Amino acid sequence: MFYREAGDFKTSYVDDNQTFPIKFDRYRYYAVLLIAFAIIPFVLNDYWVNAVFLPFLIYSIAAIGLNVLVGYCGQVSLGTGGFMAVGAYACYKLMTSFPDVNILFHVIISGGITALVGLLFGLPSLRIKGFYLAVATLAAQFFLVWLFNRVPWFYNYSASGQISAPERTLLGIAITGPNAPAWAMYLFCLVFVAASAIIARNLTRGAFGRKWMAIRDMDIAAEIIGVDPLKAKLSAFAVLSFFVGISGALFFSVYLGAVEVGEVFGIQKSFLVLFMVIIGGLGSIFGSFAGAAFLVLLPVFLKNVLVAGLGWPTDMAAHLEFMIVGALIITFLIAEPHGLAQLWRVTKEKLRLWPFPH
Amino acid sequence: MKLKLITAVTAAMMAAAPAMAELTFSALSYRTGPYAANGIPFADGYQDYFTLLNERDGGIGGEPINLVECETAYNTEKGVECYEATKGQGVLVYQPLSTGITYQLIPKATADGIPMHTMGYGRTSAKNGSVFSNIFNYPANYWDGASIAITHLLDINEGDLNGKKVALVYHNSAYGKEPIRTLEELAEKHGFELTLLAVDHPGQEQKSQWLQIRRERPDYVLMWGWGVMNSVAIQEAANIRYPMENFIGIWWSGSENDVLPAGDGANGYKALTFHNLGTDFPLYADIEQYVKGPGKAAGAGDQIGTVLYNRGLYAAMLAAEAAKTAQEIHGVSEITPAMMRDGMEALEITEEKMAALGLPNFGPAFSVSCENHGGDGFGAVKQWDATAGQWTMITDFFQSDQDVLNPLIEEDSAAYAAENNIEPRC
Numbered sequence: 171m172f173y174r175e176a177g178d179f180k181t182s183y184v185d186d187n188q189t190f191p192i193k194f195d196r197y198r199y200y201a202v203l204l205i206a207f208a209i210i211p212f213v214l215n216d217y218w219v220n221a222v223f224l225p226f227l228i229y230s231i232a233a234i235g236l237n238v239l240v241g242y243c244g245q246v247s248l249g250t251g252g253f254m255a256v257g258a259y260a261c262y263k264l265m266t267s268f269p270d271v272n273i274l275f276h277v278i279i280s281g282g283i284t285a286l287v288g289l290l291f292g293l294p295s296l297r298i299k300g301f302y303l304a305v306a307t308l309a310a311q312f313f314l315v316w317l318f319n320r321v322p323w324f325y326n327y328s329a330s331g332q333i334s335a336p337e338r339t340l341l342g343i344a345i346t347g348p349n350a351p352a353w354a355m356y357l358f359c360l361v362f363v364a365a366s367a368i369i370a371r372n373l374t375r376g377a378f379g380r381k382w383m384a385i386r387d388m389d390i391a392a393e394i395i396g397v398d399p400l401k402a403k404l405s406a407f408a409v410l411s412f413f414v415g416i417s418g419a420l421f422f423s424v425y426l427g428a429v430e431v432g433e434v435f436g437i438q439k440s441f442l443v444l445f446m447v448i449i450g451g452l453g454s455i456f457g458s459f460a461g462a463a464f465l466v467l468l469p470v471f472l473k474n475v476l477v478a479g480l481g482w483p484t485d486m487a488a489h490l491e492f493m494i495v496g497a498l499i500i501t502f503l504i505a506e507p508h509g510l511a512q513l514w515r516v517t518k519e520k521l522r523l524w525p526f527p528h
Numbered sequence: 529m530k531l532k533l534i535t536a537v538t539a540a541m542m543a544a545a546p547a548m549a550e551l552t553f554s555a556l557s558y559r560t561g562p563y564a565a566n567g568i569p570f571a572d573g574y575q576d577y578f579t580l581l582n583e584r585d586g587g588i589g590g591e592p593i594n595l596v597e598c599e600t601a602y603n604t605e606k607g608v609e610c611y612e613a614t615k616g617q618g619v620l621v622y623q624p625l626s627t628g629i630t631y632q633l634i635p636k637a638t639a640d641g642i643p644m645h646t647m648g649y650g651r652t653s654a655k656n657g658s659v660f661s662n663i664f665n666y667p668a669n670y671w672d673g674a675s676i677a678i679t680h681l682l683d684i685n686e687g688d689l690n691g692k693k694v695a696l697v698y699h700n701s702a703y704g705k706e707p708i709r710t711l712e713e714l715a716e717k718h719g720f721e722l723t724l725l726a727v728d729h730p731g732q733e734q735k736s737q738w739l740q741i742r743r744e745r746p747d748y749v750l751m752w753g754w755g756v757m758n759s760v761a762i763q764e765a766a767n768i769r770y771p772m773e774n775f776i777g778i779w780w781s782g783s784e785n786d787v788l789p790a791g792d793g794a795n796g797y798k799a800l801t802f803h804n805l806g807t808d809f810p811l812y813a814d815i816e817q818y819v820k821g822p823g824k825a826a827g828a829g830d831q832i833g834t835v836l837y838n839r840g841l842y843a844a845m846l847a848a849e850a851a852k853t854a855q856e857i858h859g860v861s862e863i864t865p866a867m868m869r870d871g872m873e874a875l876e877i878t879e880e881k882m883a884a885l886g887l888p889n890f891g892p893a894f895s896v897s898c899e900n901h902g903g904d905g906f907g908a909v910k911q912w913d914a915t916a917g918q919w920t921m922i923t924d925f926f927q928s929d930q931d932v933l934n935p936l937i938e939e940d941s942a943a944y945a946a947e948n949n950i951e952p953r954c
Contacts, residue, residue: 215616216612216615217612217613220608220609220612221608221609221612221613225605227934319700319726328706329652330627330631330651330702330703330705330706331630331701331702331705334631334635334947334949336948337948347635348635348636348638348639348640426604426605426606427631427635428628428632428635430604430628430636430701430702432728433701433729433731434604436729470609473599477599478613484557484559484597484598485560485568485599485827488560488601489560524612
């Protein structure tokens with residue numbers, strides 16, 4: 171009944187190739203955009219933005235980036251935390267060196283800088299594959315964190331080695347710093363998320379995406395049919411680190427405001443984003459959102475239910491949270507190894523036939 | 529799924545709507561995660577003191593106390609979530625017990641007009657209340673700690689450290705890096721040689737650092753550690769037979785959890801403190817009678833009298849005294865965070881006051897003012913006796929080298945003020 175093509179006639183190739191070819195799906199997408207851009211900013215408060223929306227949106231960008239590399243190009247990276255740190259420190263250096271430039275450009279340039287660093291660390295992927303590549307990117311993770319801890323230039327020689335985001339504005343409205351209004355921070359990140367998703371979607375269904383997928387499916391065959399592995403792999407690394415760099419910059423400047431590299435961008439961050447991609451669904455933009463939502467929102471939700479709702483002791487709730495999230499991850503992956511995105515696809519198929527499945 | 533989540537969370541938050549007409553305090557505690565062993569006793573002490581006030585006196589100035597606990601696991605993201613979740617409930621003062629979370633909350637709490645008390649941790653230059661209007665770090669800070677340790681070394685060396693070698697083993701984070709500036713300054717002043725040895729989070733792997741200590745044989749080792757790093761360092765020091773009486777930890781590296789794993793090897797290890805030890809105070813009889821006896825003790829109730837429990841208790845006591853001061857200043861019992869701030873700024877802790885509370889000589893006497901949010905920097909040195917299984921104070925409370933520290937604090941806070949366009953208030 172839902173999600174049906176019937177009656178939705180396409181008269182041009184452009185129509186035929188759009189992201190959401192089914193009318194119902196397309197309207198749902200517009201509705202989500204409308205709610206996200208036009209309704210949520212008016213109803214949210216500090217708690218919702220800082221505890222729920224900002225982490226969800228920012229992790230979504232990182233997950234989209236990693237999904238390009240892992241899901242579409244088939245290369246593994248455990249360097250996400252390190253690349254986020256590059257984005258954060260690039261943003262910090264830009265914010266403090268060029269205080270008059272608005273924050274939008276700082277974030278985009280931070281993504282660009284991270285893309286260059288990512289290219290550098292993507293080079294080994296031309297020679298090594300699979301687990302070995304994972305180990306090589308792990309080196310990037312540790313090296314970058316060590317670098318930002320070690321070289322005082324990166325944190326402007328502050329006594330504690332912490333970086334703190336000064337107040338920066340866009341069109342006269344504070345985006346970073348303590349006085350930034352909740353809706354401004356939310357909208358700022360939302361714009362980046364929407365742009366990232368659209369760019370990633372269009373990259374992955376274009377020539378680049380096809381090359382990446384060819385490499386993922388079988389790199390030797392891809393090379394024989396004329397895909398240049400150098401360009402394909404490095405471009406995937408560049409796109410990954412661009413998105414991850416943007417998410418790192420937003421993570422530092424908009425969300426946390428002060429960052430200590432070892433604690434915030436450590437190895438556990440790399441794993442967290444990788445799990446988001448795997449649980450959400452490899453090779454799916456929607457999966458990146460679903461995975462981020464699952465791993466960011468569920469703990470907050472459980473905490474609110476267990477501590478605020480049921481009044482349990484905080485430590486017991488925290489331990490239970492680990493157990494519940496862990497159990498759910500296992501359940502989901504057993505029930506649907508291709509992640510939440512596949513679950514969504516199956517649901518859509520079912521909905522098409524419902525209520526007459528035969 | 530998201531919609532469902534949103535409705536469910538809203539429902540949960542509505543169910544937890546704040547009850548009015550109470551004094552709300554928050555405990556951003558960590559009873560889980562890599563630093564839980566140290567977080568639990570502190571949280572218990574903090575909670576038990578407020579439970580005691582509720583049970584014995586019916587709160588502060590007749591207003592019952594509502595303590596909101598929130599688990600941070602020493603994680604900055606959870607810290608933000610906790611801060612945002614609790615600030616709407618009218619929390620009077622935040623004590624996050626984490627330097628990382630402190631750095632994050634300094635601008636936020638200041639913008640929201642909520643005071644924050646970072647006792648013996650956090651940003652040292654917050655002592656300059658003229659720049660940091662809402663941040664307090666009395667009675668002592670990291671730089672005081674560094675200076676107190678060096679003063680103690682001077683005392684045992686007849687005032688001369690010339691040519692001595694001092695190594696600093698520190699947690700490679702904002703917390704551990706704090707004392708470096710001061711120690712460098714002090715090294716110049718007293719002519720000792722400073723070696724810096726960083727240990728990465730969480731600090732289980734310290735073989736190479738201690739190998740270096742074994743090779744270079746520094747005369748003294750100072751430590752800025754937290755959590756598992758402390759016990760590992762003390763164990764490693766015992767393994768290389770480093771003379772324990774030459775090994776001094778900051779107050780966060782001096783709890784029972786840190787020394788017990790090394791057994792007899794830890795005998796003689798020294799640490800700093802800015803409050804007294806043990807249960808030999810009249811207040812503990814009240815805790816036994818009103819809190820532990822009726823089974824209202826926080827956590828498992830087995831931490832009473834440990835070093836960090838006492839510190840949590842001390843933090844709660846200072847918060848309660850500040851609330852009392854605020855009630856006196858403003859003449860109302862139901863105070864707001866802004867009034868609490870005024871109370872903290874006018875706080876005066878005297879010997880008589882502590883004795884009246886049942887905690888005679890529990891900490892140094894000090895007073896807070898608009899210019900000075902950090903007290904006078906008094907601390908003492910304690911030593912671990914492995915056979916008796918307890919810490920003993922080996923000095924009285926003495927003051928840090930204010931001549932060295934004040935210019936540094938002035939400089940660092942001026943840099944912060946310039947970065948954030950803050951006009952000095954006083």
